[in-house]
Amino acid sequence: xxxxxxxxxxxxxxxxxxxxxxxxxxxxxxxxxxxxxxxxxxxxxxxxxxxxxxxxxxxxxxxxxxxxxxxxxxxxxxxxxxxxxxxxxxxxxxxxxxxxxxxxxxxxxxxxxxxxxxxxxxxxxxxxxxxxxxxxxxxxxxxxxxxxxxxxxxxxxxxxxxxxxxxxxxxxxxxxxxxxxxxxxxxxxxxxxxxxxxxxxxxxxxxxxxxxxxxxxxxxxxxxxxxxxxxxxxxxxxxxxxxxxxxxxxxxxxxxxxxxxxxxxxxxxxxxxxxxxxxxxxxx
Amino acid sequence: xxxxxxxxxxxxxxxxxxxxxxxxxxxxxxxxxxxxxxxxxxxxxxxxxxxxxxxxxxxxxxxxxxxxxxxxxxxxxxxxxxxxxxxxxxxxxxxxxxxxxxxxxxxxxxxxxxxxxxxxxxxxxxxxxxxxxxxxxxxxxxxxxxxxxxxxxxxxxxxxxxxxxxxxxxxxxxxxxxxxxxxxxxxxxxxxxxxxxxxxxxxxxxxxxxxxxxxxxxxxxxxxxxxxxxxxxxxxxxxxxxxxxxxxxxxxxxxxxxxxxxx
Numbered sequence: 001x002x003x004x005x006x007x008x009x010x011x012x013x014x015x016x017x018x019x020x021x022x023x024x025x026x027x028x029x030x031x032x033x034x035x036x037x038x039x040x041x042x043x044x045x046x047x048x049x050x051x052x053x054x055x056x057x058x059x060x061x062x063x064x065x066x067x068x069x070x071x072x073x074x075x076x077x078x079x080x081x082x083x084x085x086x087x088x089x090x091x092x093x094x095x096x097x098x099x100x101x102x103x104x105x106x107x108x109x110x111x112x113x114x115x116x117x118x119x120x121x122x123x124x125x126x127x128x129x130x131x132x133x134x135x136x137x138x139x140x141x142x143x144x145x146x147x148x149x150x151x152x153x154x155x156x157x158x159x160x161x162x163x164x165x166x167x168x169x170x171x172x173x174x175x176x177x178x179x180x181x182x183x184x185x186x187x188x189x190x191x192x193x194x195x196x197x198x199x200x201x202x203x204x205x206x207x208x209x210x211x212x213x214x215x216x217x218x219x220x221x222x223x224x225x226x227x228x229x230x231x232x233x234x235x236x237x238x239x240x241x242x243x244x245x246x247x248x249x250x251x252x253x254x255x256x257x258x259x260x261x262x263x264x265x266x267x268x269x270x271x272x273x274x275x276x277x278x279x280x281x282x283x284x
Numbered sequence: 285x286x287x288x289x290x291x292x293x294x295x296x297x298x299x300x301x302x303x304x305x306x307x308x309x310x311x312x313x314x315x316x317x318x319x320x321x322x323x324x325x326x327x328x329x330x331x332x333x334x335x336x337x338x339x340x341x342x343x344x345x346x347x348x349x350x351x352x353x354x355x356x357x358x359x360x361x362x363x364x365x366x367x368x369x370x371x372x373x374x375x376x377x378x379x380x381x382x383x384x385x386x387x388x389x390x391x392x393x394x395x396x397x398x399x400x401x402x403x404x405x406x407x408x409x410x411x412x413x414x415x416x417x418x419x420x421x422x423x424x425x426x427x428x429x430x431x432x433x434x435x436x437x438x439x440x441x442x443x444x445x446x447x448x449x450x451x452x453x454x455x456x457x458x459x460x461x462x463x464x465x466x467x468x469x470x471x472x473x474x475x476x477x478x479x480x481x482x483x484x485x486x487x488x489x490x491x492x493x494x495x496x497x498x499x500x501x502x503x504x505x506x507x508x509x510x511x512x513x514x515x516x517x518x519x520x521x522x523x524x525x526x527x528x529x530x531x532x533x534x535x536x537x538x539x540x541x542x543x544x545x546x547x
Contacts, residue, residue, distance in 0.1 A: 051379060053545065076381045084379035091373035094307040095300065106288055106296050107382040130307075146376070 002029045003062075004154055004185045005050060010059035011209075012045050019045040021209030023059070032176065032186045034200035034217075036193070038279055042209040043189055044158075050187070051084055051156055064154055080109050083152030085143050087159055093132030097123050100131065101145050108150030120178075121145045122171060136163035141172070148179065155179060157188045161195060173199055193272040203271075207279045221274035233262040293382055294389025301394035315360060315398060319348050320409050326474070327414040334476060338509055341414035345406055346504040347473035350496035352402040353432070354464055357395045357439025362446040362460040365391075369546055370453030378544040388444065395440045403432065419503050430524070431499045438492055438527050441534030448541045467493045478514060485514065492530040499523045 005027040012020040020042040027033045037043045048054040049061060052068035052075060061068060066078045092100050101118055105111035118127050121141040126134060134142060140160060147155060157176070161169045176199055180186055190196055196203050197217045204214040205221075218224055230249050231240035243249045246266050253261045305311060323344065330340035368374050377387060410416030419425055450456035468474060470488040477485065477497070488494040501509070502518035510518045 053375070053378065076383060079379065079381040082379075084376075086372060086376060086379070089372035089376055091368065091371040091376065092304070094304040099300070099303070103296065103300055104380065106293060107380045109288075109381075150380070 003027070004029050004064060005187065006060070006062045007046075007050070008060045010046065010049065010061060011057045012042075012049060012054070013057060018209055020049070020056075023206070023209060023211055025204065025211060025214075027185060027187060029185050030180065030183060031201040032180050032188060032199050034188045034190060034196040034203040035206060036190070036196055036203055036275060037206035041206045041279075043206050046206065047156060047158065047187070047189055051082075052079070080150060081153045083147040083150060083155045085147035085155070085157045085160055087162075089143060090139075091131075094130060096128050096130055097134070097142055097145070098127045100142065101149055104146050104149050110151050111149050112151050114149065117145045117149050120148075121175060137165065137168045140164065144172075144175070148184075152184060154185045154187070157186060159190055160188070161190070161192065169195070193270070193275055197271045205275060205278050212278055217271055220271065221278050223269055223271065223274045226269045226274070229265075229267045231263070231265045231267075238263070290383035290385045291389065294386035295393065297382075297386055297390025298393025298397075301390045302397055305394060305398065311360075315355060316401060316405060319352060319355065319402065320405055323348055323406060323409055323414070327410075335509055335512060338505055339415060341410060342416055342504060343476065343501065344473075345410040345414070345416045346500040347468075347471075347497045348406050349403055349504075350435070350471075350493060350500045351468055351473050352399060352406060353435040353439045353496055354467070354493055356399040356402055357436055358443040358446065359460055359464045360395065360398065361391060361440060361443030362450070363456045365444065365447035366450045366456040367453035369447070369543070374544040391444065392437075392440055395436060395443075399432065399436050417504070424503050427499075427520070428503045431496065431503065434524060434527050434531070435492075435496045435499070438531040438534060441531060441538050442492075445534050445538035445541060448543060452546075467491055470494070472497050478512060492527050495523045495526045499527075 003026055005025065007023060007025040010020050010023040010025075011018070023042065023046060025046075035043055035047065045054065049056050050063050050068060052063075052070075055069050064078065064081055066074075068075075068078070070078075095103075097118060098114060102114035105114050115124075115127070118124055121144050123138060123141050123145065126138055131139070131142065140163065144157075144160065147157075160176075161172050164172060173195070176186060176188075188196070188199065200217055202214060203217050203220055205212045213220060215221075227242045227244055228246040229240055229242055230246050230253075231238065232253060233239070241249065250261065250264065250266065253264070323341075326344050327341045330344070333339050334343055365374075374387075407416070407418065411418065419428060446460065447456075450459040467488070470480070470484050471477070471491065471494040472480065472488070473493075477488075477494070480488075485494075498513065498519065501513075502520060502523075507518075510516070513519070
C-alpha cells in the first residue's frame, strides 16, 4: 500500500514554545488513522501543517506526494484531492444545506452529486433548511458534507463528533467507515477514546510535540498483554483480582463454584486507561 | 468535468453573496434604508436654497451618493470580512481549491449590486420627494458612471484592506462605523464643505470621500456652483487622480495584509 502522508523530523515553534519537536509519521492509503493527544501536545499544529494552513520550521512533509507549504497555483490542484473538516464553524447560516453543498461542488474538478452527499450524511430532510436553523450535530454533518463533496482521496476530520448524541455518533462512524471503504484515507483527531477505538485502524499518541507510540487500538501501550481484572460475587461480597492469567483464574473459579461463576466480569485496561497512563499526568 | 475558472467561480460566489445579503434583514435595512432616512431628515430640516437654483437637498443627495460608495464598499466589507474570518468561513474556503481571486470577485459583485440599488433609491427618493434634479447631458451621465465605477472599486479594495484592522468580528462595526461617520462629517456630506473649518477641509482632502463628494457635486450641481468650491472649479482631473491613487494604495495594502485566519 502506498503512503499518503509522510512526515519526518517535523519541527515548529511559536516563540519559546516548541509546539512540534521532531515528529515522524506515516499514514497509508485507505486507513483510518487517529491522532490522540492532550491539548497543547502539538496535534492541531501538526494537522494544520499537513493541511497547508501553517508553515513548518524544518522537517520533511509529503501529503499525497505534495509539499503542503508550496505556494501558488500548484496548491489548488492538490486541494482538489483533499477534504478538510475543521473544528466548529458557524458560517453560511443564511444559506440552505443544499445551496451550500451544491455551491462547494463547483470548486472541484470531480465533485460528488450534492443530493447524494446530503443523503449520505443524513441531512436529506434538512436539505432546504437554513444553516442557522440546524442543531449542533446537523451542523457538523453539514461540515462533513462540505468536506467530502469534492471526492477527496484524503480527508482530515478534526473532532468530528463533538456535541453528537450516541445514536448520531454511531451513524457518523458508519459514514466514516463507508468513506474509507470507498478508498479514502482518513486522518482523525479526537478527544473521544471510544471513537478512536471504534473507528481507527491505527492510532498515534502525541505528547510534547513528539509521537510516543503508533499502534492499533487493541495493542497500544501493551494493552493486550496488560493485567486483566477478574471480578465475581462470592456470597454477599463482590470480589476482584488482577491477573496475568485470567483464563486460569476463571477456570479455578468455575470449578470452585461448580460451573457458573456469579456476576463474572473480565476486563482489560480500556484504551482510555492506557492513554492516560501514556501521557502521564499532562492530561488537562 | 472541466476545470472551473477563477472568474466563473467568482460569479457563482457573487450570486451566493447576494443571496446571503438579502436574507440578512438587518444588513439590508442598515445599508439600504439608513441613507434614505438621513435624506428624509436632512431634506425636511434644511429645505432652503444654498445658491441660485441649488437646494440643500440637491447638495445632500450628491454627498449621500458619494457616501453610498463608501457604505456599500468600505464599510460593508470591513465589517463583513472580519466576521467571516471569525466564523471560519475564510479558513474553510482556504481549504478548498477555490482560487483566492474568486472570493474577491464575489465581494466586488455584491458591492456593485448594493451600490447600484443604493444610488437608485437615493435618486428615486430625491426626485420623488425632495425636488432633486437628475444630471442633464450625456457628459454628466458619463461622468457619473466613471465616478461610480472608480469610486466603488477604490472603496472595495480599501474595505478588503481595512478588514484586517478590527481584531474581532463582533467588534468590527464599532471600529469601522466611527471612521466612516467622521469622514462623512469632514468631507462635506452633512454640511456644505466650504463652511467647514479650514483644518477639517485639509484633513478631509487626504481621504477619498472628500473627492468622491466633490465629484458627485460636479455631476449633480449646476456648473455655476463650481466657483463656490475650494479651488473655484470642479477639479475633475485631480478628483479622479486621487481616487485612483487610493485604489492603488488599497490594492497594495490588501495584497500584503489580507489573512484567511485569525491569528
